[in-house]
Amino acid sequence: MTATQTSSAPRRAAARAAARRADRAAWLLLVPALVAYGSFVIYPLATGIQYSFYDWNGIGVATWVGLENYVQVLMNPDLLGAIRNSFVLIAFFTLIPVGTGLVLATLIRTMRDGFALRASQTVLFLPQIIPLAAAGIAWSWMYAQTGAVNQILSTLGLGFLTRPWLADYGTALPAVGLIGSWVLTGLCTVLLLTGIGKIDTSLYEAIRLDGAGWFREFFTITLPGLRQELAVLVTLTVIAALSTFDIIYTSTQGGPGRATLVPGLLIFRIGFTQSDVGLASAFGIVMMVLVLALVLPIQRLSRIGDR
Amino acid sequence: MRLHTSRRGHSRAVVGAAVAFAMLGLAGCAPGAAAPEESDGVAVSTELTDEEVVLTIADETGFPVTDALTEEFTRQYPNVTFEITRDTFQNLTANAPRLLAGENPPDLIRLPTIGDTVKDGLLANLDPYYDAYGWDAWPASQLSPLRMTEEGVRGSGSLYQLGLGYSVTGVYMNLALAESLGIEEPPATIAEMEEMMEAAKAAGILPIMAGDSDGVVNFVVQALMNQYADQDEFLSWMFNEPGATYATEGNIQGAEKVREWADAGYFPSDINAIDYFTFVTRFSEGEGLFTFNGNWAAAGYQEALGDDVTFFLAPPANEGDRFIAMGAANSFSVAAGSDNLNEIVFFLNWIHTNPEARQIIVDITGASPGGDPSLPLPTVEPGSLIEKALEMSAQIGEDNGQVDFMANTTAGIYAGSIIPESQLLVTSQITGREFVERVQAFYEQEIGG
Amino acid sequence: MITSRTEVVLGRLLLLVAVVLTLIPLVNMLSAALQPADRNPIGLSWPTDPQWINFVTAFEVGNVWRLMGSSAFIVICVVPVALIIATLAGYALGGLQVRGGRIILMVFVLGLTIPFESLIIPLYYQAQALGTLNTQWAVIFPLIGLFMPFSVFWMRAHFVNVPRELSEAARVDGATLWQEFFRIQLPLALPSLSALTILLFIWTWNQFLLPVVLIADPLDRTVAGALTFFQGQYYLSIPLLNAGALIIIVPAITVFLIFQRQFIRALLQGAVKG
Structure with a gap:
């Protein structure tokens, strides 16, 4: 009895020492990643916050201006307009792709895993692979007065609808938004399809035997079963909607007027063309806070559902 | 900042934030403030070194004249070679100040807007060379837009730029279309031009080929403003003189004229979707009676349209008034941090004085080579558009009617205000007055902020 | 059914x-x-x-060889380094369950929500201070850092699902931490690693904002970043612009078509694991 007691104490101590050693080794493994992340994400973030309190042209002497830059971000109609535009884009980057993906995935969930399905998946994924900047170029050409969109409309007898889509005040922002839908719908569909595949098929059998229709099945089984996938997709697409620099830069440059101006483009212009580093930094920080404010609740919601 | 101390947690957060701010402040590390190195200490010399030198140039894409000039220079002086990097006009203007402030600035850089670069000590002051090379024989009016005072006002002060060619803008007219409308001569006044456009519109011919997806319609906007505005007043605004304003009656009148033209359907209906390349192509393919452009397009139009095109200065408001047109140096600056100051300035002087170089400027850009007016002009084909362009340059010089491009007024004004507002103006979304007032508001904010 | x-x-x-x-x-x-x-x-x-x-014309006018070389250089510098350090960190967080790991993971995951646009201004001045501005290093270093949140998160998700019994068995056999890592953990991680490799390759290849801002000479950028250069040459025509854009996207599409099975499967699993 006493013997076992005396021998277990050092053993536990040794185990603890080993755990400490392992812990130290583990921390060593973390160092390179933390250094890279700290140096090129956290540090710039901190300096960005610092710049945002100064009036600085990037080269000369900086003057402390307190919160003035933030006041400007929240008062200047151009900057507010850009933020509003990016919220409109959420409809096209998030609602349309996720909505289409859901409908499509539910309808084809029973499709056999054959060539047709796999080829479709590959095609739907392609827009994910090409640079957004190239998507911008491809679509500006689609939307041009002499482009394919107008051509198709004319062929369908809808010639009265033709217009230079990216140069029309009413259609420019939705047209840019649809580029985002084009890029993201495939990803959403394929991801949701896989999610549905994981739902127990007996649930579907049961509810159908119960006499339920498509809608009831969708809301009682499919939707809850896809909670996690939906959270991921909404997060991904909302971030994409708020950082649309590439597409806008290569398609509309914010025009016509300021109809498609987005925060990313403004940060670039204010920071580099106008050399107002402080204001551009403040705008960048506001943008980040916006993303966090939108994304964190989504994450929390999906987790609450898990309990 | 007012502290609401009713809730403890809240006030603690505020204190925490305040402490964080204070620490940032205490650290005393306001960003920037490091003065760029000056590479002075090099004695001004007008003799070219015989050592091997590589000169670096940062230029915009689609501007092949630097290729031809440097090639010719290396042929004449084999010890000097060049490295040219190119980026789009837009990217280059955005990056220019930082390129100049960098560790290895290019010796020579295309710099349309001086902006803060002089104040920040990034550009080499060319005054010593002005004296050494005797540039006082060059037309003063050509060089004044390239000067800047220590207070950051352009138009006077020290010389910081020179032009690789000095451009002039005007109106091109498609003579085949003109003939079909019974038009024989270019219009002498704005009113005459409007009559012609009305006739064209009635005959189903597009009156003006223009594009504005990248702001080029401002050739039209400013060409009209020039005829109504007070030239000195307009220039003082472009040179950022304190108190100068864009919101003058003359400018408003010009902008309202654009609005009238827009209302009358004189521009292409998809104007905001048309960029520079597209509108040049479409005019070259015979679409549009008029187009507003610069001498640099002359060679291309000539090639495409042959004898069916002519080039003339934008007509004044009243017959007999002097001509006023935008024109500018294709301005290049020397970096203050350049290690080859003497060599690069020798190159610049050579461009203005060497017969081969002057010929290259004219052949490739169609611009006037500038420099001493007593030097012989390069030879051009008689009756060609380029000959017309050189005559127009001379006319503007005679009338002292050159004004800068308003797009060059400040670094941010073109992309930030003139382009978006002009897109609204040419599609009749805002009035001329609103256009002018909005641009002025942006100007005040940029200059003040 | x-x-x-x-x-x-x-x-x-x-x-x-x-x-x-x-x-x-x-x-x-x-x-x-x-x-x-x-x-x-x-x-x-x-x-x-x-x-x-x-x-052929677009290839020559666009200096595509040089651009591909430049892109390849950036990819070769970014992807292996990011893979290695993310794998180590992912192992520490997921496999070794280091104390305080939850907080570290949180810090990394928060990084997922930072738009690149928010960091681009300070990254510019950081590159200037480091003297890397206008070189490919100005893009390489930040990209490694910016890829960390996703990559670490991804590799952790893999290691956390490896049964504990495996490593315990290895330790009973007297294997050191390193031996265990190389002989047991790494082979198991290969599918996740290869998917991450493809992802990082495509994200680097297609990276636009960073090269446009941080590298002045378009020919030193990634191919995607050089698209503006194609676009800016206004004497280039729409046919050539489209030809150039197609040339640029072909390598990424090729990689995708070759590895699409692994790619889609891994991406789908990875996205939902968190």
Whole structure:
């Protein structure tokens, strides 16, 4: 009895020492990643916050201006307009792709895993692979007065609808938004399809035997079963909607007027063309806070559902 | 900042934030403030070194004249070679100040807007060379837009730029279309031009080929403003003189004229979707009676349209008034941090004085080579558009009617205000007055902020 | 399984529509690229006389060899380094369950929500201070850092699912931490690693904002970043622009087509694991 007691104490101590050693080794493994992340994400973030309190042209002497830059971000109609535009884009980057993906995935969930399905998946994924900047170029050409969109409309007898889509005040922002839908719908569909595949098929059998229709099945089984996938997709697409620099830069440059101006483009212009580093930094920080404010609740919601 | 101390947690957060701010402040590390190195200490010399030198140039894409000039220079002086990097006009203007402030600035850089670069000590002051090379024989009016005072006002002060060619803008007219409308001569006044456009519109011919997806319609906007505005007043605004304003009656009148033209359907209906390349192509393919452009397009139009095109200065408001047109140096600056100051300035002087170089400027850009007016002009084909362009340059010089491009007024004004507002103006979304007032508001904010 | 007939037909029809809509812009690019270079093409129409030579012209005018070289250099510097350090960190967080790991993971995951646009201004001045501005290093270093949140998160998700018994068995056999890592953990991690490799390759290859801002000479950028350079050459025509853009996206599409099985499967698993 006493013997076992005396021998277990050092053993536990040794185990603890080993755990400490392992812990130290583990921390060593973390160092390179933390250094890279700290140096090129956290540090710039901190300096960005610092710049945002100064009036600085990037080269000369900086003057402390307190919160003035933030006041400007929240008062200047151009900057507010850009933020509003990016919220409109959420409809096209998030609602349309996720909505289409859901409908499509539910309808084809029973499709056999054959060539047709796999080829479709590959095609739907392609827009994910090409640079957004190239998507911008491809679509500006689609939307041009002499482009394919107008051509198709004319062929369908809808010639009265033709217009230079990216140069029309009413259609420019939705047209840019649809580029985002084009890029993201495939990803959403394929991801949701896989999610549905994981739902127990007996649930579907049961509810159908119960006499339920498509809608009831969708809301009682499919939707809850896809909670996690939906959270991921909404997060991904909302971030994409708020950082649309590439597409806008290569398609509309914010025009016509300021109809498609987005925060990313403004940060670039204010920071580099106008050399107002402080204001551009403040705008960048506001943008980040916006993303966090939108994304964190989504994450929390999906987790609450898990309990 | 007012502290609401009713809730403890809240006030603690505020204190925490305040402490964080204070620490940032205490650290005393306001960003920037490091003065760029000056590479002075090099004695001004007008003799070219015989050592091997590589000169670096940062230029915009689609501007092949630097290729031809440097090639010719290396042929004449084999010890000097060049490295040219190119980026789009837009990217280059955005990056220019930082390129100049960098560790290895290019010796020579295309710099349309001086902006803060002089104040920040990034550009080499060319005054010593002005004296050494005797540039006082060059037309003063050509060089004044390239000067800047220590207070950051352009138009006077020290010389910081020179032009690789000095451009002039005007109106091109498609003579085949003109003939079909019974038009024989270019219009002498704005009113005459409007009559012609009305006739064209009635005959189903597009009156003006223009594009504005990248702001080029401002050739039209400013060409009209020039005829109504007070030239000195307009220039003082472009040179950022304190108190100068864009919101003058003359400018408003010009902008309202654009609005009238827009209302009358004189521009292409998809104007905001048309960029520079597209509108040049479409005019070259015979679409549009008029187009507003610069001498640099002359060679291309000539090639495409042959004898069916002519080039003339934008007509004044009243017959007999002097001509006023935008024109500018294709301005290049020397970096203050350049290690080859003497060599690069020798190159610049050579461009203005060497017969081969002057010929290259004219052949490739169609611009006037500038420099001493007593030097012989390069030879051009008689009756060609380029000959017309050189005559127009001379006319503007005679009338002292050159004004800068308003797009060059400040670094941010073109992309930030003139382009978006002009897109609204040419599609009749805002009035001329609103256009002018909005641009002025942006100007005040940029200059003040 | 019970499914109604209309559902099946409707589903296939919708899928077909989605596939066609996805393909049209790409086909349109190809058809435009094959039109005569000196004319502006009209709409979507297959040229009677396809100008394959446009690809050669675009290749030469666009300095594509140099661009590909530059992109390849950036990829070769970014991807292996990011992979290695993310694997180590992922192992520490997921496999070794280091104390305080939850907080570290949180810090990394928060990084997932930072738009690159928010960091671009300070990254510019940081590159200037480091003297890397206008070189490929100005993009390489930040990209490694910016890829950390996702990569670490990804590798952790893999290691956390490896049964504990495996490593315990190894330790009983007297293997050191390193031996265990290389002999047991790494081989198991290969599928996750290869998927991450493809992802990082495509993200680096397609990276636009960083090279446009941080590298002044377009020929030293990634190919995507050089698209503005193609676009800026206004004397380049729409056919050539489209040809250039197609040349640029071909390598990424090739990599995707070769590895698409692993890619889609891994991406799907990875996205949901968190």
